[in-house]
Amino acid sequence: MSFEIILVFIILGVTILLFATEALPIDKIAFLIIVALVLSGLTSPEEAISGFSSSATITILMLMILAIGLEDNGVIDLLTQSIKKLKILPMVLMVPVFMLISASISSFISTTAVVVIFIKIIAQLSEKYNFSAPKLLMPISFAGILGGSCTLMGTSTNLLVNSVAQKLGAEQFSFFEFTFYGVILLAVGIVFMTFASRWLPKSNNNDLTETLVDNTFMFSLTVKPESKLIGTPISDAKFYKNPDIRVLKLIRNDIVNDNPGPNTTLRVHDKLVVLSDVKAYASISKEDFRLTAENELALPEDLDPDHEKDTKKSAYSYVELLILPGSEFIDKSFSEIKNLLFNVARPLGIQNRRQFQKGMRLNLPKIIKNTNLQAGDKLLLKAKEEEIKHLYSINNTIVLMHHEEDYNINPYKRIISLLSLIMVVGLAASGLLSILSSALSGVGLLLITNCINLSKIYKKVNWQIIFLLAGMIPLGIAMHNSKTDIWITEVLLNFLTGQNNIIILGVLFAITMILSGFISNNATAVIITPIAITLAAGLDLPAKPFILAVMFAANFSFFTPMGYQTNTLIYGTGVYKFRHFLIIGGLLSIILLVVGTLLLSTMLNGL
Secondary structure (H helix, E strand, C coil): CCHHHHHHHHHHHHHHHHHHHCCCCHHHHHHHHHHHHHHHCCCCHHHHCHHHHCHHHHHHHHHHHHHHHHHHCCHHHHHHHHHHCCCCCCHHHHHHHHHHHHHHHHCCCCHHHHHHHHHHHHHHHHHHHCCCCHHHHHHHHHHHHHHHCCCCCCCHHHHHHHHHHHHCCCCCCCCCCCHHHHHHHHHHHHHHHHHHHHHCCCCCCCHHHHHHHCCEEEEEEEECCCCCCCCCEHHHCHHHHCCCEEEEEEEECCEEECCCCCCCECCCCCEEEEEEEHHHHHCCCCCCEEECCCCCCCCCCCCCCCCHHHHHHCCEEEEEEEECCCCCCCCCCHHHHHHHCCCCCEEEEEECHHHHHHCCCCCCCCHHHHCCCCCCCEEEEEEEHHHHHHHCCCCCEEEECCCCCCCCCCHHHHHHHHHHHHHHHHHHHHCCCCHHHHHHHHHHHHHHCCCCCHHHHHHHCCHHHHHHHHHHHHHHHHHHHCCHHHHHHHHHHHHCCCCCHHHHHHHHHHHHHHHHCCCCHHHHHHHHHHHHHHHHHHCCCCCHHHHHHHHHHHHCCCCCCCCCHHHHHHHHCCCCCHHHHHHHHHHHHHHHHHHHHHHHHCCCCCC
Protein backbone atom coordinates (compact mmCIF):
# COMPACT_ATOMS: atom_id res chain seq x y z
CA MET A 1 0.00 0.00 0.00
CA SER A 2 1.54 3.29 -1.12
CA PHE A 3 1.66 6.51 0.90
CA GLU A 4 -0.83 8.12 -1.51
CA ILE A 5 -3.36 5.32 -0.88
CA ILE A 6 -2.93 5.77 2.88
CA LEU A 7 -3.61 9.51 2.46
CA VAL A 8 -6.76 8.77 0.47
CA PHE A 9 -8.00 6.39 3.17
CA ILE A 10 -7.35 9.01 5.86
CA ILE A 11 -9.31 11.62 3.92
CA LEU A 12 -12.08 9.09 3.19
CA GLY A 13 -12.26 8.04 6.84
CA VAL A 14 -12.48 11.60 8.13
CA THR A 15 -15.07 12.44 5.44
CA ILE A 16 -17.28 9.47 6.34
CA LEU A 17 -16.98 10.29 10.05
CA LEU A 18 -17.96 13.92 9.49
CA PHE A 19 -20.91 12.95 7.27
CA ALA A 20 -22.13 10.28 9.71
CA THR A 21 -21.86 12.49 12.82
CA GLU A 22 -23.00 15.69 11.05
CA ALA A 23 -20.29 17.50 12.98
CA LEU A 24 -20.04 20.08 10.17
CA PRO A 25 -22.43 21.25 7.45
CA ILE A 26 -22.13 19.19 4.26
CA ASP A 27 -20.97 22.15 2.17
CA LYS A 28 -18.17 22.91 4.64
CA ILE A 29 -17.10 19.25 4.61
CA ALA A 30 -17.01 19.32 0.79
CA PHE A 31 -14.90 22.47 0.71
CA LEU A 32 -12.44 21.02 3.24
CA ILE A 33 -12.10 17.92 1.02
CA ILE A 34 -10.98 20.18 -1.84
CA VAL A 35 -8.43 21.86 0.43
CA ALA A 36 -7.13 18.51 1.70
CA LEU A 37 -6.71 17.11 -1.82
CA VAL A 38 -4.74 20.17 -2.97
CA LEU A 39 -2.47 20.30 0.09
CA SER A 40 -1.82 16.55 0.02
CA GLY A 41 -0.94 16.62 -3.68
CA LEU A 42 -3.45 13.88 -4.49
CA THR A 43 -4.90 16.11 -7.20
CA SER A 44 -3.70 19.17 -9.02
CA PRO A 45 -5.44 22.44 -8.09
CA GLU A 46 -7.25 22.31 -11.42
CA GLU A 47 -8.50 18.78 -10.72
CA ALA A 48 -9.52 19.76 -7.19
CA ILE A 49 -11.92 22.43 -8.44
CA SER A 50 -13.07 20.48 -11.49
CA GLY A 51 -16.27 19.55 -9.65
CA PHE A 52 -17.57 23.09 -10.13
CA SER A 53 -17.37 22.69 -13.90
CA SER A 54 -18.53 19.07 -13.99
CA SER A 55 -21.44 18.38 -16.31
CA ALA A 56 -23.21 16.60 -13.45
CA THR A 57 -22.93 19.64 -11.15
CA ILE A 58 -24.14 22.08 -13.80
CA THR A 59 -26.95 19.76 -14.90
CA ILE A 60 -28.21 19.44 -11.33
CA LEU A 61 -28.02 23.22 -10.93
CA MET A 62 -30.10 23.71 -14.09
CA LEU A 63 -32.67 21.17 -12.92
CA MET A 64 -32.90 22.97 -9.58
CA ILE A 65 -33.61 26.24 -11.41
CA LEU A 66 -36.28 24.51 -13.51
CA ALA A 67 -37.93 23.17 -10.34
CA ILE A 68 -37.91 26.65 -8.80
CA GLY A 69 -39.56 28.01 -11.94
CA LEU A 70 -42.24 25.34 -11.72
CA GLU A 71 -42.94 26.24 -8.10
CA ASP A 72 -42.87 30.02 -8.51
CA ASN A 73 -45.19 29.95 -11.51
CA GLY A 74 -47.84 27.75 -9.96
CA VAL A 75 -47.18 24.42 -11.70
CA ILE A 76 -46.48 22.68 -8.38
CA ASP A 77 -49.59 24.28 -6.86
CA LEU A 78 -51.65 23.09 -9.85
CA LEU A 79 -50.31 19.58 -9.26
CA THR A 80 -51.20 19.82 -5.57
CA GLN A 81 -54.77 20.86 -6.30
CA SER A 82 -55.13 18.03 -8.80
CA ILE A 83 -53.99 15.42 -6.27
CA LYS A 84 -56.40 16.79 -3.67
CA LYS A 85 -59.27 16.03 -6.03
CA LEU A 86 -58.56 12.29 -5.82
CA LYS A 87 -61.42 10.50 -4.13
CA ILE A 88 -60.59 8.86 -0.83
CA LEU A 89 -60.03 5.15 -1.44
CA PRO A 90 -59.76 2.23 0.99
CA MET A 91 -56.30 2.23 2.58
CA VAL A 92 -55.37 -0.97 0.71
CA LEU A 93 -55.80 0.97 -2.56
CA MET A 94 -54.74 4.39 -1.30
CA VAL A 95 -51.18 3.28 -0.51
CA PRO A 96 -50.33 1.91 -3.99
CA VAL A 97 -52.15 4.76 -5.80
CA PHE A 98 -50.33 7.48 -3.86
CA MET A 99 -47.03 5.61 -4.18
CA LEU A 100 -47.46 5.34 -7.94
CA ILE A 101 -48.24 9.07 -8.26
CA SER A 102 -45.28 10.01 -6.04
CA ALA A 103 -42.91 7.77 -8.01
CA SER A 104 -44.10 9.05 -11.38
CA ILE A 105 -43.60 12.69 -10.44
CA SER A 106 -40.24 11.98 -8.77
CA SER A 107 -38.92 10.60 -12.06
CA PHE A 108 -38.75 14.18 -13.35
CA ILE A 109 -38.95 16.50 -10.30
CA SER A 110 -36.89 16.61 -7.09
CA THR A 111 -37.97 13.78 -4.76
CA THR A 112 -37.74 16.06 -1.72
CA ALA A 113 -40.05 18.62 -3.32
CA VAL A 114 -42.55 15.86 -4.15
CA VAL A 115 -42.58 14.51 -0.58
CA VAL A 116 -43.04 18.03 0.81
CA ILE A 117 -46.12 18.40 -1.42
CA PHE A 118 -47.54 15.10 -0.20
CA ILE A 119 -46.89 15.93 3.46
CA LYS A 120 -49.16 18.95 3.16
CA ILE A 121 -51.79 17.08 1.13
CA ILE A 122 -51.88 14.07 3.46
CA ALA A 123 -52.07 16.29 6.55
CA GLN A 124 -55.13 18.04 5.14
CA LEU A 125 -56.82 14.91 3.79
CA SER A 126 -56.25 12.89 6.97
CA GLU A 127 -57.82 15.64 9.06
CA LYS A 128 -60.82 15.88 6.76
CA TYR A 129 -61.44 12.18 6.15
CA ASN A 130 -60.08 10.78 9.43
CA PHE A 131 -57.60 8.20 8.16
CA SER A 132 -54.20 7.31 9.60
CA ALA A 133 -51.66 9.58 7.91
CA PRO A 134 -48.51 7.71 9.11
CA LYS A 135 -49.59 4.67 7.07
CA LEU A 136 -49.19 6.74 3.91
CA LEU A 137 -46.20 8.99 4.51
CA MET A 138 -43.41 6.42 4.67
CA PRO A 139 -44.66 4.55 1.56
CA ILE A 140 -44.78 7.85 -0.32
CA SER A 141 -41.22 8.75 0.72
CA PHE A 142 -39.95 5.31 -0.34
CA ALA A 143 -41.88 5.53 -3.62
CA GLY A 144 -40.33 8.92 -4.36
CA ILE A 145 -36.86 7.42 -3.93
CA LEU A 146 -37.71 4.42 -6.11
CA GLY A 147 -39.31 6.61 -8.77
CA GLY A 148 -36.31 8.92 -8.88
CA SER A 149 -34.16 5.89 -9.66
CA CYS A 150 -36.10 5.12 -12.85
CA THR A 151 -34.67 7.88 -15.09
CA LEU A 152 -31.31 9.52 -15.58
CA MET A 153 -32.60 12.91 -14.34
CA GLY A 154 -34.66 11.42 -11.49
CA THR A 155 -32.01 12.04 -8.82
CA SER A 156 -28.71 13.84 -8.55
CA THR A 157 -27.13 10.46 -7.69
CA ASN A 158 -27.97 9.05 -11.10
CA LEU A 159 -26.46 12.06 -12.88
CA LEU A 160 -23.39 11.97 -10.67
CA VAL A 161 -22.72 8.25 -11.19
CA ASN A 162 -23.15 8.68 -14.94
CA SER A 163 -20.70 11.62 -14.98
CA VAL A 164 -18.05 9.87 -12.86
CA ALA A 165 -18.34 6.71 -14.97
CA GLN A 166 -17.93 8.70 -18.20
CA LYS A 167 -14.74 10.32 -16.93
CA LEU A 168 -13.38 6.84 -16.20
CA GLY A 169 -14.06 5.71 -19.76
CA ALA A 170 -17.42 4.00 -19.34
CA GLU A 171 -20.24 4.44 -21.85
CA GLN A 172 -22.83 7.02 -20.83
CA PHE A 173 -26.42 6.03 -20.09
CA SER A 174 -29.38 7.22 -22.12
CA PHE A 175 -32.38 8.84 -20.46
CA PHE A 176 -34.55 5.72 -20.12
CA GLU A 177 -31.84 3.06 -20.45
CA PHE A 178 -32.36 1.54 -17.01
CA THR A 179 -36.05 2.48 -16.59
CA PHE A 180 -37.14 -1.14 -17.16
CA TYR A 181 -35.13 -2.31 -14.12
CA GLY A 182 -36.23 0.70 -12.08
CA VAL A 183 -39.91 0.07 -12.78
CA ILE A 184 -39.61 -3.58 -11.68
CA LEU A 185 -37.93 -2.51 -8.43
CA LEU A 186 -40.63 0.16 -7.98
CA ALA A 187 -43.35 -2.46 -8.44
CA VAL A 188 -41.70 -4.67 -5.83
CA GLY A 189 -41.54 -1.70 -3.45
CA ILE A 190 -45.22 -0.81 -3.99
CA VAL A 191 -46.38 -4.39 -3.36
CA PHE A 192 -44.23 -4.73 -0.24
CA MET A 193 -45.22 -1.35 1.28
CA THR A 194 -48.92 -1.98 0.56
CA PHE A 195 -48.79 -5.00 2.85
CA ALA A 196 -46.21 -3.59 5.28
CA SER A 197 -48.21 -0.37 5.83
CA ARG A 198 -50.51 -2.25 8.20
CA TRP A 199 -47.59 -2.40 10.68
CA LEU A 200 -46.90 1.31 10.48
CA PRO A 201 -48.14 3.46 13.38
CA LYS A 202 -51.91 3.77 13.57
CA SER A 203 -53.15 7.16 14.62
CA ASN A 204 -56.71 7.88 15.65
CA ASN A 205 -56.00 11.54 16.22
CA ASN A 206 -53.95 12.20 13.10
CA ASP A 207 -50.43 12.40 14.54
CA LEU A 208 -49.02 13.81 11.31
CA THR A 209 -51.62 16.55 11.18
CA GLU A 210 -50.83 17.46 14.79
CA THR A 211 -47.12 17.52 14.03
CA LEU A 212 -47.50 19.90 11.11
CA VAL A 213 -50.51 21.89 12.28
CA ASP A 214 -49.98 21.75 16.06
CA ASN A 215 -49.00 25.29 16.97
CA THR A 216 -47.78 24.83 20.53
CA PHE A 217 -44.50 26.66 21.07
CA MET A 218 -42.19 27.73 23.87
CA PHE A 219 -41.97 31.46 24.47
CA SER A 220 -39.75 33.50 26.78
CA LEU A 221 -41.49 36.58 28.20
CA THR A 222 -40.10 39.40 30.31
CA VAL A 223 -42.15 41.56 32.69
CA LYS A 224 -41.98 45.17 31.48
CA PRO A 225 -41.02 47.95 33.93
CA GLU A 226 -44.35 49.67 33.26
CA SER A 227 -46.41 46.49 33.81
CA LYS A 228 -49.41 46.77 36.16
CA LEU A 229 -48.72 43.23 37.34
CA ILE A 230 -45.50 44.12 39.20
CA GLY A 231 -45.97 43.26 42.88
CA THR A 232 -49.03 41.10 42.24
CA PRO A 233 -49.28 37.30 42.23
CA ILE A 234 -48.79 35.59 38.92
CA SER A 235 -52.36 34.31 39.09
CA ASP A 236 -53.55 37.90 38.49
CA ALA A 237 -52.25 37.71 34.93
CA LYS A 238 -55.20 37.08 32.62
CA PHE A 239 -53.39 34.29 30.77
CA TYR A 240 -52.60 32.27 33.92
CA LYS A 241 -55.98 30.53 34.02
CA ASN A 242 -55.99 29.92 30.27
CA PRO A 243 -55.81 26.11 29.79
CA ASP A 244 -53.87 26.64 26.55
CA ILE A 245 -51.01 28.46 28.33
CA ARG A 246 -48.67 26.71 30.75
CA VAL A 247 -46.00 28.50 32.79
CA LEU A 248 -42.94 26.24 32.75
CA LYS A 249 -40.36 28.31 34.63
CA LEU A 250 -39.79 31.67 36.25
CA ILE A 251 -36.29 33.14 36.10
CA ARG A 252 -35.23 35.98 38.40
CA ASN A 253 -31.62 37.19 38.51
CA ASP A 254 -30.57 33.92 36.85
CA ILE A 255 -32.21 31.93 39.67
CA VAL A 256 -34.71 29.41 38.34
CA ASN A 257 -38.05 28.61 39.92
CA ASP A 258 -38.99 25.27 38.36
CA ASN A 259 -42.59 25.34 39.61
CA PRO A 260 -43.90 28.88 40.11
CA GLY A 261 -47.16 28.73 42.06
CA PRO A 262 -50.18 30.99 41.66
CA ASN A 263 -49.07 33.14 44.60
CA THR A 264 -45.57 33.82 43.20
CA THR A 265 -45.14 37.59 43.09
CA LEU A 266 -44.05 39.11 39.79
CA ARG A 267 -41.19 41.61 39.73
CA VAL A 268 -39.77 43.81 37.03
CA HIS A 269 -37.58 41.95 34.51
CA ASP A 270 -38.82 38.53 35.66
CA LYS A 271 -38.60 36.05 32.81
CA LEU A 272 -41.34 33.51 32.21
CA VAL A 273 -40.92 30.49 29.98
CA VAL A 274 -44.39 29.52 28.80
CA LEU A 275 -45.84 26.81 26.59
CA SER A 276 -48.68 28.13 24.49
CA ASP A 277 -50.45 27.80 21.17
CA VAL A 278 -50.43 30.69 18.72
CA LYS A 279 -53.95 31.86 19.45
CA ALA A 280 -53.40 31.90 23.20
CA TYR A 281 -50.05 33.66 22.84
CA ALA A 282 -51.70 36.42 20.83
CA SER A 283 -54.02 37.06 23.79
CA ILE A 284 -51.15 37.75 26.23
CA SER A 285 -51.06 41.42 27.18
CA LYS A 286 -48.21 43.17 25.37
CA GLU A 287 -48.57 46.01 27.88
CA ASP A 288 -47.29 43.78 30.67
CA PHE A 289 -44.89 41.44 28.85
CA ARG A 290 -42.42 41.54 25.99
CA LEU A 291 -40.47 38.79 24.30
CA THR A 292 -37.14 38.21 26.00
CA ALA A 293 -34.38 39.62 23.79
CA GLU A 294 -31.14 38.74 25.51
CA ASN A 295 -27.80 39.49 23.89
CA GLU A 296 -29.27 40.56 20.60
CA LEU A 297 -29.56 43.78 18.67
CA ALA A 298 -32.70 45.75 19.47
CA LEU A 299 -35.11 45.99 16.61
CA PRO A 300 -35.70 49.49 15.29
CA GLU A 301 -39.26 50.76 15.65
CA ASP A 302 -40.09 50.37 11.98
CA LEU A 303 -39.17 46.65 12.11
CA ASP A 304 -40.47 45.81 15.60
CA PRO A 305 -43.76 43.93 15.22
CA ASP A 306 -44.78 44.81 18.77
CA HIS A 307 -44.37 48.54 18.24
CA GLU A 308 -47.73 50.37 18.33
CA LYS A 309 -47.10 52.78 15.47
CA ASP A 310 -45.90 50.02 13.15
CA THR A 311 -48.75 47.72 14.08
CA LYS A 312 -51.21 50.35 12.95
CA LYS A 313 -49.50 50.73 9.61
CA SER A 314 -49.01 47.08 8.62
CA ALA A 315 -50.83 43.77 8.85
CA TYR A 316 -48.97 40.87 10.42
CA SER A 317 -49.27 37.10 10.19
CA TYR A 318 -48.01 34.30 12.38
CA VAL A 319 -46.00 31.88 10.26
CA GLU A 320 -44.74 28.44 11.26
CA LEU A 321 -41.41 27.46 9.71
CA LEU A 322 -40.44 23.76 9.66
CA ILE A 323 -36.67 23.16 9.68
CA LEU A 324 -35.48 20.54 7.18
CA PRO A 325 -32.13 18.68 7.01
CA GLY A 326 -29.45 20.94 5.54
CA SER A 327 -31.04 24.18 6.76
CA GLU A 328 -28.72 27.03 7.73
CA PHE A 329 -30.75 27.30 10.97
CA ILE A 330 -29.62 23.88 12.23
CA ASP A 331 -27.40 24.16 15.33
CA LYS A 332 -28.13 27.90 15.48
CA SER A 333 -29.39 29.39 18.75
CA PHE A 334 -32.62 31.33 18.94
CA SER A 335 -30.74 34.62 19.23
CA GLU A 336 -28.60 33.81 16.18
CA ILE A 337 -31.74 33.06 14.18
CA LYS A 338 -33.26 36.37 15.23
CA ASN A 339 -30.25 38.12 13.74
CA LEU A 340 -30.39 36.02 10.54
CA LEU A 341 -34.04 37.01 10.04
CA PHE A 342 -33.48 40.58 11.20
CA ASN A 343 -35.00 42.30 8.15
CA VAL A 344 -37.60 39.65 7.32
CA ALA A 345 -39.47 38.37 10.37
CA ARG A 346 -39.45 38.26 14.15
CA PRO A 347 -38.98 34.81 15.75
CA LEU A 348 -41.38 34.42 18.65
CA GLY A 349 -41.09 30.83 19.80
CA ILE A 350 -39.63 27.37 19.26
CA GLN A 351 -41.28 23.97 19.02
CA ASN A 352 -38.63 21.42 19.97
CA ARG A 353 -40.16 18.00 19.40
CA ARG A 354 -37.48 16.06 21.28
CA GLN A 355 -37.88 18.00 24.51
CA PHE A 356 -41.66 17.78 24.44
CA GLN A 357 -41.81 14.10 23.56
CA LYS A 358 -39.12 12.83 25.93
CA GLY A 359 -40.15 15.03 28.85
CA MET A 360 -36.57 16.18 29.22
CA ARG A 361 -35.79 18.59 32.02
CA LEU A 362 -35.49 21.97 30.35
CA ASN A 363 -32.06 23.55 30.47
CA LEU A 364 -32.63 26.88 32.17
CA PRO A 365 -32.04 29.76 32.53
CA LYS A 366 -32.12 31.23 29.03
CA ILE A 367 -33.63 28.12 27.47
CA ILE A 368 -35.04 29.91 24.47
CA LYS A 369 -31.84 31.80 23.81
CA ASN A 370 -29.61 28.72 24.10
CA THR A 371 -31.83 26.13 22.42
CA ASN A 372 -30.21 25.05 19.17
CA LEU A 373 -32.54 24.01 16.36
CA GLN A 374 -32.43 20.62 14.69
CA ALA A 375 -34.21 19.10 11.70
CA GLY A 376 -37.89 18.63 12.52
CA ASP A 377 -38.12 21.62 14.89
CA LYS A 378 -40.43 24.52 14.13
CA LEU A 379 -40.12 28.27 14.54
CA LEU A 380 -43.03 30.63 15.06
CA LEU A 381 -42.41 33.88 13.20
CA LYS A 382 -44.31 37.14 13.08
CA ALA A 383 -43.93 38.91 9.76
CA LYS A 384 -45.55 41.61 7.69
CA GLU A 385 -47.82 40.29 4.98
CA GLU A 386 -45.56 41.75 2.30
CA GLU A 387 -42.49 40.03 3.79
CA ILE A 388 -43.92 36.50 4.00
CA LYS A 389 -42.95 35.77 0.40
CA HIS A 390 -39.26 36.04 1.41
CA LEU A 391 -39.69 33.16 3.86
CA TYR A 392 -40.45 30.84 0.95
CA SER A 393 -36.99 31.51 -0.50
CA ILE A 394 -35.14 30.13 2.56
CA ASN A 395 -33.42 26.87 1.64
CA ASN A 396 -34.38 23.63 3.38
CA THR A 397 -37.38 24.98 5.26
CA ILE A 398 -41.14 24.67 4.77
CA VAL A 399 -43.56 27.49 5.49
CA LEU A 400 -46.58 25.97 7.25
CA MET A 401 -49.57 28.27 7.18
CA HIS A 402 -53.28 27.86 7.88
CA HIS A 403 -54.19 29.47 4.59
CA GLU A 404 -53.17 28.76 1.03
CA GLU A 405 -50.52 30.90 -0.63
CA ASP A 406 -52.23 33.97 -2.03
CA TYR A 407 -49.81 35.01 -4.73
CA ASN A 408 -50.98 36.10 -8.14
CA ILE A 409 -50.03 33.44 -10.66
CA ASN A 410 -49.61 34.44 -14.29
CA PRO A 411 -51.35 31.73 -16.39
CA TYR A 412 -49.00 32.48 -19.30
CA LYS A 413 -45.92 31.86 -17.17
CA ARG A 414 -47.45 28.71 -15.73
CA ILE A 415 -47.93 27.28 -19.22
CA ILE A 416 -44.40 28.28 -20.33
CA SER A 417 -42.90 26.69 -17.20
CA LEU A 418 -44.76 23.45 -17.78
CA LEU A 419 -43.76 23.44 -21.46
CA SER A 420 -40.11 23.98 -20.47
CA LEU A 421 -40.19 20.82 -18.34
CA ILE A 422 -41.83 18.84 -21.14
CA MET A 423 -39.25 20.20 -23.59
CA VAL A 424 -36.32 19.21 -21.35
CA VAL A 425 -37.65 15.69 -20.83
CA GLY A 426 -38.53 15.29 -24.51
CA LEU A 427 -35.19 16.48 -25.86
CA ALA A 428 -33.19 14.40 -23.38
CA ALA A 429 -35.32 11.27 -23.77
CA SER A 430 -35.25 11.40 -27.57
CA GLY A 431 -31.48 11.71 -27.65
CA LEU A 432 -31.58 14.91 -29.69
CA LEU A 433 -29.70 16.69 -26.88
CA SER A 434 -27.87 15.59 -23.77
CA ILE A 435 -29.55 16.20 -20.42
CA LEU A 436 -27.18 19.12 -19.81
CA SER A 437 -27.98 20.71 -23.17
CA SER A 438 -31.72 20.20 -22.76
CA ALA A 439 -31.68 21.54 -19.18
CA LEU A 440 -29.73 24.63 -20.31
CA SER A 441 -32.31 25.13 -23.09
CA GLY A 442 -35.15 24.87 -20.59
CA VAL A 443 -33.62 27.45 -18.27
CA GLY A 444 -32.90 29.67 -21.26
CA LEU A 445 -36.58 29.54 -22.25
CA LEU A 446 -37.63 30.53 -18.73
CA LEU A 447 -35.20 33.46 -18.77
CA ILE A 448 -36.25 34.74 -22.21
CA THR A 449 -39.94 34.65 -21.23
CA ASN A 450 -39.25 36.29 -17.82
CA CYS A 451 -40.66 33.27 -16.01
CA ILE A 452 -37.76 33.33 -13.55
CA ASN A 453 -35.73 36.08 -11.95
CA LEU A 454 -32.05 35.27 -11.44
CA SER A 455 -31.80 37.47 -8.36
CA LYS A 456 -34.46 35.29 -6.72
CA ILE A 457 -32.93 32.09 -8.09
CA TYR A 458 -29.64 32.82 -6.32
CA LYS A 459 -31.48 32.80 -3.00
CA LYS A 460 -33.55 29.68 -3.64
CA VAL A 461 -30.94 27.30 -5.08
CA ASN A 462 -29.72 24.74 -2.57
CA TRP A 463 -26.03 25.63 -2.81
CA GLN A 464 -25.12 22.99 -0.22
CA ILE A 465 -25.84 20.26 -2.78
CA ILE A 466 -23.77 22.07 -5.42
CA PHE A 467 -20.79 22.38 -3.06
CA LEU A 468 -21.22 18.75 -1.99
CA LEU A 469 -20.98 17.59 -5.60
CA ALA A 470 -18.08 19.93 -6.33
CA GLY A 471 -16.17 18.56 -3.36
CA MET A 472 -16.89 14.87 -3.83
CA ILE A 473 -16.10 14.65 -7.57
CA PRO A 474 -12.37 15.44 -7.09
CA LEU A 475 -12.26 12.86 -4.30
CA GLY A 476 -13.15 10.27 -6.95
CA ILE A 477 -10.37 11.65 -9.14
CA ALA A 478 -7.92 11.31 -6.24
CA MET A 479 -8.91 7.67 -5.77
CA HIS A 480 -8.21 7.04 -9.44
CA ASN A 481 -4.91 9.01 -9.51
CA SER A 482 -3.56 7.21 -6.45
CA LYS A 483 -4.80 3.82 -7.73
CA THR A 484 -6.81 3.41 -4.52
CA ASP A 485 -9.71 2.02 -6.54
CA ILE A 486 -7.40 -0.65 -8.01
CA TRP A 487 -6.05 -1.57 -4.56
CA ILE A 488 -9.54 -1.94 -3.09
CA THR A 489 -10.63 -3.98 -6.11
CA GLU A 490 -7.69 -6.35 -5.72
CA VAL A 491 -8.60 -6.88 -2.06
CA LEU A 492 -12.20 -7.59 -3.02
CA LEU A 493 -11.17 -9.97 -5.80
CA ASN A 494 -8.89 -11.88 -3.43
CA PHE A 495 -11.69 -12.06 -0.87
CA LEU A 496 -14.27 -13.17 -3.45
CA THR A 497 -12.07 -15.55 -5.42
CA GLY A 498 -14.04 -18.50 -6.67
CA GLN A 499 -17.40 -16.86 -6.03
CA ASN A 500 -20.10 -16.66 -8.68
CA ASN A 501 -20.30 -13.34 -10.52
CA ILE A 502 -23.83 -12.85 -9.15
CA ILE A 503 -22.46 -13.06 -5.59
CA ILE A 504 -19.79 -10.46 -6.40
CA LEU A 505 -22.41 -8.15 -7.89
CA GLY A 506 -24.59 -8.65 -4.81
CA VAL A 507 -21.71 -7.86 -2.45
CA LEU A 508 -21.08 -4.58 -4.32
CA PHE A 509 -24.81 -3.78 -4.13
CA ALA A 510 -24.87 -4.52 -0.37
CA ILE A 511 -21.72 -2.52 0.47
CA THR A 512 -23.06 0.51 -1.41
CA MET A 513 -26.49 0.25 0.23
CA ILE A 514 -25.07 -0.04 3.75
CA LEU A 515 -22.69 2.89 3.27
CA SER A 516 -25.45 5.11 1.86
CA GLY A 517 -27.53 4.47 4.97
CA PHE A 518 -25.14 6.52 7.06
CA ILE A 519 -23.58 9.10 4.73
CA SER A 520 -24.80 11.08 1.74
CA ASN A 521 -25.95 8.92 -1.17
CA ASN A 522 -24.02 11.26 -3.50
CA ALA A 523 -20.85 10.79 -1.46
CA THR A 524 -21.36 7.04 -1.50
CA ALA A 525 -21.79 7.06 -5.28
CA VAL A 526 -18.54 8.97 -5.85
CA ILE A 527 -16.58 6.64 -3.56
CA ILE A 528 -17.92 3.34 -4.91
CA THR A 529 -18.32 4.05 -8.65
CA PRO A 530 -14.56 3.94 -9.48
CA ILE A 531 -14.30 0.70 -7.49
CA ALA A 532 -17.23 -0.82 -9.37
CA ILE A 533 -15.73 -0.01 -12.77
CA THR A 534 -12.30 -1.37 -11.81
CA LEU A 535 -13.93 -4.48 -10.33
CA ALA A 536 -15.80 -5.15 -13.59
CA ALA A 537 -12.58 -4.72 -15.56
CA GLY A 538 -10.76 -7.14 -13.24
CA LEU A 539 -13.44 -9.74 -13.80
CA ASP A 540 -13.48 -9.06 -17.55
CA LEU A 541 -17.21 -8.30 -17.33
CA PRO A 542 -19.30 -5.43 -18.73
CA ALA A 543 -19.21 -2.37 -16.49
CA LYS A 544 -22.85 -1.29 -16.85
CA PRO A 545 -24.43 -3.79 -14.41
CA PHE A 546 -21.84 -2.86 -11.77
CA ILE A 547 -22.41 0.88 -12.33
CA LEU A 548 -26.18 0.39 -12.13
CA ALA A 549 -25.74 -1.61 -8.92
CA VAL A 550 -24.04 1.43 -7.38
CA MET A 551 -26.66 3.79 -8.81
CA PHE A 552 -29.62 1.85 -7.42
CA ALA A 553 -28.03 0.84 -4.12
CA ALA A 554 -26.86 4.38 -3.31
CA ASN A 555 -30.48 5.53 -3.57
CA PHE A 556 -32.04 2.59 -1.71
CA SER A 557 -31.08 3.65 1.83
CA PHE A 558 -34.45 2.83 3.42
CA PHE A 559 -33.24 1.31 6.69
CA THR A 560 -32.15 4.52 8.46
CA PRO A 561 -33.87 7.91 8.68
CA MET A 562 -30.65 9.73 7.77
CA GLY A 563 -29.92 7.80 4.57
CA TYR A 564 -32.04 10.04 2.34
CA GLN A 565 -33.31 13.58 2.92
CA THR A 566 -36.97 12.60 2.53
CA ASN A 567 -36.57 9.89 5.19
CA THR A 568 -35.04 12.45 7.56
CA LEU A 569 -37.91 14.80 6.77
CA ILE A 570 -40.70 12.36 7.66
CA TYR A 571 -38.73 11.11 10.68
CA GLY A 572 -38.58 14.70 11.90
CA THR A 573 -42.37 14.88 11.97
CA GLY A 574 -42.27 12.63 15.04
CA VAL A 575 -44.79 10.02 13.83
CA TYR A 576 -42.16 7.32 13.27
CA LYS A 577 -39.54 5.66 15.45
CA PHE A 578 -36.10 4.53 14.31
CA ARG A 579 -37.30 0.92 14.49
CA HIS A 580 -39.87 1.57 11.74
CA PHE A 581 -37.06 2.39 9.32
CA LEU A 582 -34.82 -0.39 10.62
CA ILE A 583 -37.45 -3.15 10.37
CA ILE A 584 -39.74 -2.15 7.49
CA GLY A 585 -37.10 -0.20 5.55
CA GLY A 586 -34.54 -2.90 6.30
CA LEU A 587 -36.78 -5.68 4.95
CA LEU A 588 -37.48 -3.64 1.81
CA SER A 589 -33.73 -3.04 1.36
CA ILE A 590 -33.00 -6.77 1.61
CA ILE A 591 -35.74 -7.63 -0.89
CA LEU A 592 -34.52 -4.98 -3.34
CA LEU A 593 -30.94 -6.17 -2.85
CA VAL A 594 -31.91 -9.70 -3.94
CA VAL A 595 -34.23 -8.64 -6.77
CA GLY A 596 -31.86 -5.93 -8.00
CA THR A 597 -28.88 -8.27 -8.05
CA LEU A 598 -30.80 -10.93 -9.98
CA LEU A 599 -32.10 -8.35 -12.48
CA LEU A 600 -28.70 -6.80 -13.13
CA SER A 601 -27.01 -10.18 -13.37
CA THR A 602 -28.93 -10.76 -16.62
CA MET A 603 -26.65 -8.11 -18.18
CA LEU A 604 -23.53 -10.16 -17.41
CA ASN A 605 -22.00 -12.19 -20.22
CA GLY A 606 -22.61 -15.89 -20.21
CA LEU A 607 -25.66 -15.76 -17.95
